[in-house]
Every structure is written in structure tokens, then in C-alpha cells.
Amino acid sequence: MTKIDLEPFRVKSGTKVSLSDWDCEEDGGLEKSAGEAQLASNLAALDELQMKFWANRSRALLIVLQGIDSAGKDGVIRRVITALNPQGVIVHSFKKPSDAESAHDYLWRVHSRCPAKGDIAVFNRSHYEDIIVGRVHGTMDAETAASRCQHVREFERMLTDEGTIILKFFLSITKEEQLKRLHDRLDDPTKQWKFSMNDMNERQRWSRYQEVFESMLSETTTDFAPWMVVPANRKWFRNLLVSERLLRTLADLKMDWPRPTEDLSQIRLR
Secondary structure, eight states: OOOOOOGGGBOOTTOOOOGGGSOTTOOTTOOHHHHHHHHHHHHHHHHHHHHHHHHHOSOEEEEEEEESTTSSHHHHHHHTGGGSOGGGEEEEOOOSOOHHHHTSOTTHHHHTTSOOTTOEEEEESOTTHHHHHHHHHTSSOHHHHHHHHHHHHHHHHHHHHTTEEEEEEEEEOOHHHHHHHHHHHHHOTTTGGGOOHHHHHHHTTHHHHHHHHHHHHHHHOOSSSOEEEEEOSSHHHHHHHHHHHHHHHHHHTOOOOOOOSSOHHHHHHO
16 A cells, blocks of 8 residues: 655644645545545554553543634544544534633633543644634734743643643645535535534635634644644545554554553462
């Protein structure tokens, strides 16, 4: 199988991001059938790796999914994450803060959802929403946004120092592809429940979203928790890239099955 070079999709620390540098129609030089076959192979390999990860309980894994509406965050969870054992996976989506959450600092609700050692947590929208929405809608000034980006970097530094691996994926689609997907929601009875007029209102802010996304990616990619820009017009390639990054991350840990904590010979005798 073709080994995809993931480095071009990694946002390097200290760089100024322009999303136009990534082609949303990227296919990695693969045909769709080959890509889907490789995805199936990746998901099969992840099964044992996740079990070793859970059994060792020495590290935690946090997966962050961000992108504009209809970029495919739900699709990644449905196609990639559900291949994992649900006993070791937690999926959470950060909506508008509740009154109780608003009474605390903005990262309070996030920290409580971070994974324990051995677990994998997926944030479908995340702590970055508190930066993105405020900047797009004009309720947060640039100084506050810069301060929060610094807080987030320090928060992620603390998590990684304590043993959490952080994989951050930004799913990038074109404006034309978003319109097509919104039309699909309207035309498909199984997807109409997802649609709201707010989707169209937010679409009018497309350019501002792109500006805020680029700033956020530039300010919060780090060596210990880098962003990966995932070209997401082609759903199969989007899923393949996420699975490749996840697979290689777990494989690089070179985990063995943990040794038993009790004398098995005595257990056999009994």
C-alpha cells in the first residue's frame, strides 16, 4: 500500500497559516478504491493497538476535531472513531456554556472532559470554540483572543507533560463544497434534522471564519501539539488521513501487552 507523507499536512510551529496552501481536493495520488482499502486496513490494525493502549494505561489520547459547519467532524467520528472499542472512547461536543459552566473559567468544563490514562477522548468542536466564535461574531477583541491562545498553549503543554498525547485535526473544505453538503442535507430526509437556518447565517461569515481559523492555527500549533490540516472535500481521503495519523501515533508507542500483576502459576494451581 502507498505510504502517505503526513508532513505536508502538519502546521509547523512559528509559521503563518494560509489555508489556501492546502488543496481541499487533495487525494494523495490515490484512487478512491485504493484509499478505502487502505482505510479498512488501518482500522483493523487500530483494534489491537487500542487494546494495548487501554491495557497499559500509561498514556491518554485526546483527539481534537475542528472545522466549519459540514466540514465532516461527525463523518470522521462515524467512519474512523467508531472502529475503536467504545469502552475506551469518550466523544464530547462543546456547545454554548451552561450557566454553571459560565460561572467558572472557560477551560474548567474542558479539563473535566479530558481523557484518563488508557482512554481516548474525541472533542467534536473543542476549547477552540471559545476563541473562534467570539472573534467571528465580534464579541472578543484581539487582545483577549491572543491571551486565550496563550492559555490554550499552556493548558495543552500541561496535558502533554502529564502524559496526554494530543492530535489536532482541522478539516478544510471549499465554500462550494459546503454549499453542496448543505443542499444534500435539505434533500435527504435522513439528514434534514441536522439543518437549521443558523447554518445559512453562519455561511455569510465564511471569509471571517477563514481569517479566524488561520490566526487560530498559527497561534496554537506547537511542537508538542501540532495542528494537522486535513483536506476534506473528498470524504474518503479525509478519513484516511485521520486514520493514518492515529495509527502511526499508537504504533510509535511500541506498546507490549503488560505483564500480569499476580503469579499465574499459583492461579493455575488453584
